[in-house]
Amino acid sequence: MNKSFDININSLPGPQDIHRKSLPNGITILHRENFQSPSVVISGLLSAGSLFDPMDKLGLAYFTSMALMRGTESMDFQTLYNRLESVGASLGFAASVHNTNLGGKALAEDLPLLISTLADCLLHPIFPETYVARLKAQIISGLTIRAQDTGEMSALSFDRILFGDHPYARPEDGFIETVQGITRNNLVDFHRSHYGPDNLVIVVVGAVKAEDVFNLVEKELGAWKNPQMAHAPALPAIERLHETVREHVEIPGKSQTNLVMGTLGPRRNAPDYLSATLGNNILGQFGMMGRIGDAVREKAGLAYYASTSLNAWIESGSWEVSAGVNPVNLEKAIQLILQELRRFTREPVSQSELEDGQANFIGRLPLSLESNSGVANSILNLERFNLGLDYLQKYPERVMQITPEEILRTAQAYIDPEKLVIVSAGTESHSENG
Amino acid sequence: MDQMTEVMLENGMKVHLKEIHTAPIISHWVWYRVGSRYETPGKTGISHWVEHMQFKGTPLFPAGILDRAISRDGGVWNAFTYMDWTTFFETMPASKIDLALKLESDRMVNSRYDPEEVASERTVVISEREGSENEPLFRLEEAVESAAFETHPYRNEVIGSIADLNAIQRDDLYNHYRKYYNPSNAVLAIAGDFDTSSILERIRAVYGKLVGSPMAALELPSEPSLSSEKHIEVHGPGETTFLTLVYRAPAASDPAFFVMSVLDSLLTGPSSLNMVGGGGISNKTSRLYRALIEKELAISVSGGLQATHDPYLYSITITGRPDIEPEKVFARIDEEIGRLQDTKVTQEEIDRAVKQARALFAYGSENITNQGFWLGYTEMFDTYTWFSEYVKRLQAVTPEMVQQAAQTILNRAARVRGIYLPEGAES
Numbered sequence: 001m002n003k004s005f006d007i008n009i010n011s012l013p014g015p016q017d018i019h020r021k022s023l024p025n026g027i028t029i030l031h032r033e034n035f036q037s038p039s040v041v042i043s044g045l046l047s048a049g050s051l052f053d054p055m056d057k058l059g060l061a062y063f064t065s066m067a068l069m070r071g072t073e074s075m076d077f078q079t080l081y082n083r084l085e086s087v088g089a090s091l092g093f094a095a096s097v098h099n100t101n102l103g104g105k106a107l108a109e110d111l112p113l114l115i116s117t118l119a120d121c122l123l124h125p126i127f128p129e130t131y132v133a134r135l136k137a138q139i140i141s142g143l144t145i146r147a148q149d150t151g152e153m154s155a156l157s158f159d160r161i162l163f164g165d166h167p168y169a170r171p172e173d174g175f176i177e178t179v180q181g182i183t184r185n186n187l188v189d190f191h192r193s194h195y196g197p198d199n200l201v202i203v204v205v206g207a208v209k210a211e212d213v214f215n216l217v218e219k220e221l222g223a224w225k226n227p228q229m230a231h232a233p234a235l236p237a238i239e240r241l242h243e244t245v246r247e248h249v250e251i252p253g254k255s256q257t258n259l260v261m262g263t264l265g266p267r268r269n270a271p272d273y274l275s276a277t278l279g280n281n282i283l284g285q286f287g288m289m290g291r292i293g294d295a296v297r298e299k300a301g302l303a304y305y306a307s308t309s310l311n312a313w314i315e316s317g318s319w320e321v322s323a324g325v326n327p328v329n330l331e332k333a334i335q336l337i338l339q340e341l342r343r344f345t346r347e348p349v350s351q352s353e354l355e356d357g358q359a360n361f362i363g364r365l366p367l368s369l370e371s372n373s374g375v376a377n378s379i380l381n382l383e384r385f386n387l388g389l390d391y392l393q394k395y396p397e398r399v400m401q402i403t404p405e406e407i408l409r410t411a412q413a414y415i416d417p418e419k420l421v422i423v424s425a426g427t428e429s430h431s432e433n434g
Numbered sequence: 435m436d437q438m439t440e441v442m443l444e445n446g447m448k449v450h451l452k453e454i455h456t457a458p459i460i461s462h463w464v465w466y467r468v469g470s471r472y473e474t475p476g477k478t479g480i481s482h483w484v485e486h487m488q489f490k491g492t493p494l495f496p497a498g499i500l501d502r503a504i505s506r507d508g509g510v511w512n513a514f515t516y517m518d519w520t521t522f523f524e525t526m527p528a529s530k531i532d533l534a535l536k537l538e539s540d541r542m543v544n545s546r547y548d549p550e551e552v553a554s555e556r557t558v559v560i561s562e563r564e565g566s567e568n569e570p571l572f573r574l575e576e577a578v579e580s581a582a583f584e585t586h587p588y589r590n591e592v593i594g595s596i597a598d599l600n601a602i603q604r605d606d607l608y609n610h611y612r613k614y615y616n617p618s619n620a621v622l623a624i625a626g627d628f629d630t631s632s633i634l635e636r637i638r639a640v641y642g643k644l645v646g647s648p649m650a651a652l653e654l655p656s657e658p659s660l661s662s663e664k665h666i667e668v669h670g671p672g673e674t675t676f677l678t679l680v681y682r683a684p685a686a687s688d689p690a691f692f693v694m695s696v697l698d699s700l701l702t703g704p705s706s707l708n709m710v711g712g713g714g715i716s717n718k719t720s721r722l723y724r725a726l727i728e729k730e731l732a733i734s735v736s737g738g739l740q741a742t743h744d745p746y747l748y749s750i751t752i753t754g755r756p757d758i759e760p761e762k763v764f765a766r767i768d769e770e771i772g773r774l775q776d777t778k779v780t781q782e783e784i785d786r787a788v789k790q791a792r793a794l795f796a797y798g799s800e801n802i803t804n805q806g807f808w809l810g811y812t813e814m815f816d817t818y819t820w821f822s823e824y825v826k827r828l829q830a831v832t833p834e835m836v837q838q839a840a841q842t843i844l845n846r847a848a849r850v851r852g853i854y855l856p857e858g859a860e861s
Contacts, residue, residue: 007527008458036456037800039793078728081718086786088704088793090715105713107793134730141674141733141753148672150568253671253857255564287501288489298497301554304562324565326557356506363508363527370457371800373713426568 014393019210026198029217030379031210040108040206043376045099048194051167059174061095064190070131073124108207119220132184143176150258153249154425158260161421165236196226205376238316241419249425257327257426265319268312268385272410279407281357282349284308295336302329327429341417348404362396445646446618450809452625460626461525461806462534468614470517470592479594482515484611490551492544518743519814525803528627539640547608563593570854577668578852586657618646623810626802660848672856675754681849683748686741686815692827693839699787702737708798709807725770743815774840778833788828
């Protein structure tokens with residue numbers, strides 16, 4: 001049956017209304033206007049990710065990104081934030097593995113202020129000693145709180161086991177010991193060798209004209225050059241699991257145990273990415289968290305949440321199931337999830353499940369694109385993963401081409417239910433493992 | 435301009451409509467005046483559990499059917515239970531909105547409350563509570579709230595106590611549902627891409643036929659003000675100390691609420707009142723950030739002011755530094771509050787808070803779901819003018835009013851002081 005979809009393709013962001021301009025120094029600017037609300041959003045990235053972190057200074061890229069706004073050659077910390085906060089604007093930076101991401105928003109009338117502050121933080125941060133020390137205490141406090149967070153600690157161990165020697169295995173914000181060792185000089189050096197206009201992408205969406213955006217960015221960042229920029233190192237290969245690895249992170253005094261189980265998933269650009277996301281939707285997202293939500297929450301009443309996620313990056317990804325359960329129900333939940341994973345990799349999803357998923361993927365497009373930040377993030381992904389400006393418009397057609405057999409092949413290519421990483425974090429139950 | 439309409443159906447259900455044609459989307463919200471404020475001892479958490487049961491199906495839409503139908507159409511739906519209200523929303527492609535009208539009008543009266551579903555949902559709700567218990571700030575909040583009120587149900591957590599969640603039975607849930615879920619206790623709010631007269635016709639067809647049973651507004655005995663400073667200590671796992679100060683805050687409909695909103699903005703930074711989307715802005719130039727974080731007395735500070743039916747709480751919450759005694763932090767906060775009590779703020783500071791509020795509302799208005807939220811939410815403690823006049827009412831706040839609010843509301847002798855002491859750091 002050739003199902004049509006009830007969506008106006010031309011209302012989606014596409015080549016007809018996304019404006020793109022490359023500056024000679026390597027900066028790419030993308031823009032889409034929206035005059036429905038008097039605000040404007042910026043979103044972007046540059047290639048100063050945590051993959052550059054030395055092993056004994058894990059957290060350096062993240063620390064540097066946080067420190068950019070602690071003072072510049074022309075503005076101290078309070079002056080800088082006073083400019084932004086006085087007009088209700090916001091701006092922030094945060095490193096991930098491949099990139100340092102930037103984001104901000106303002107009333108449209110304040111976009112020039114936002115862009116000039118952005119440029120000042122990128123080009124002229126001075127990393128004042130007192131603010132570096134203060135920020136270090138804040139980051140370490142965050143890491144101390146993280147050590148008590150069952151969700152974060154299970155995720156941390158999961159990534160460590162799954163990704164081995166690859167930077168995906170390591171937390172962007174580092175560890176207490178590695179952050180302790182980071183000095184002001186490390187930040188200055190990191191900024192000098194990894195911040196530059198090459199590969200800088202800036203997306204602006206909101207109540208502003210393309211020409212004005214291009215002129216503003218060119219004026220503030222067009223002359224930026226950094227000949228000293230380091231190239232990304234070659235990264236170690238990511239190996240598949242040979243057997244199931246089970247780990248428990250004991251955190252005393254917790255009512256709930258967080259469970260993460262899963263394996264490697266496709267990279268964002270992989271040809272089977274779309275069939276994996278549709279399969280993932282059926283497995284643990286659709287409606288009330290898909291098949292896994294139905295088994296673990298709806299039928300067994302074991303958890304408030306039990307769902308799956310697919311995280312796809314440049315070189316690889318992860319395919320995860322996570323749930324929060326009472327410690328006495330942990331093994332039961334693991335077994336229920338395993339059952340669902342076995343079924344998912346043994347038999348194709350039904351035609352009606354697939355049609356549900358397809359309708360959901362296409363139908364939710366307008367909703368995911370209603371806010372400026374939703375549009376800006378979508379456009380940034382098109383650019384970052386080279387998906388093409390017409391990606392969103394071709395998306396419905398591509399979604400409709402996926403078949404149950406393709407989803408099964410994809411599921412089998414990635415998920416082996418007998419070779420998983422299974423991590424729990426919480427307070428071990430006394431009534432089991434006696 | 436967006437077209438606004440307000441209608442009262444014969445069965446007592448108030449309807450708010452706002453036509454917005456920026457995207458082919460409609461957001462549909464039903465609000466009920468029920469939440470922890472309406473709960474009696476032994477039944478805490480019942481309103482929230484009823485909200486869960488509302489997803490378990492009716493004869494017309496059995497469990498699972500709804501989820502599937504909404505998701506297939508690319509919609510999102512969810513529900514929230516709070517102190518003063520319970521709300522259910524669907525945001526859908528405009529052409530599919532009839533499903534929301536049908537299902538919400540149906541489950542307003544026809545939910546089944548199957549005993550097996552009640553049993554399995556009991557453990558789900560307990561699991562939700564256990565997830566919260568993992569958080570030190572939840573434990574601290576729970577202890578401080580129950581100390582801040584003697585009798586008012588605001589002293590209980592919306593999720594309920596474990597003892598009550600174990601004791602509540604199917605008929606308790608069903609009776610609570612039948613009592614509060616009826617058109618005369620509900621407000622319908624719809625925002626988005628529709629034509630007012632045709633949607634009104636559909637509203638009358640599906641909701642108009644339901645029978646309302648008028649309810650007297652629940653008046654609770656007024657809670658005496660705190661007569662001293664209470665000290666609460668919570669011990670739990672971890673290595674981080676958290677501190678909090680709570681004061682009785684004005685009800686949302688009280689003109690003093692807007693003054694308090696400005697005061698909060700100056701002290702701890704502007705808070706976004708948007709429920710869905712919009713995001714917030716940082717608070718690094720606020721008085722307490724400068725006094726505490728810039729002086730290396732604390733790691734972070736935030737303020738909490740919520741729009742409620744009855745006077746609730748204004749809270750200041752701090753993440754402590756391991757090398758600083760809590761007493762020192764409290765003393766520094768008192769010094770800053772003393773400054774607000776003794777010296778008038780400048781008009782410029784108030785203007786700044788107004789501009790921040792204007793920006794936060796602009797961010798929130800990009801999103802149809804948030805527009806629908808505001809239409810109904812304000813009815814739970816005031817009327818929609820509360821929202822439409824919000825910025826104007828902030829503009830009317832004067833330095834004298836801020837000073838007076840600091841003196842009367844942020845009263846040191848009438849507050850609860852809470853400390854979460856990590857066991858990991860004690861030994």
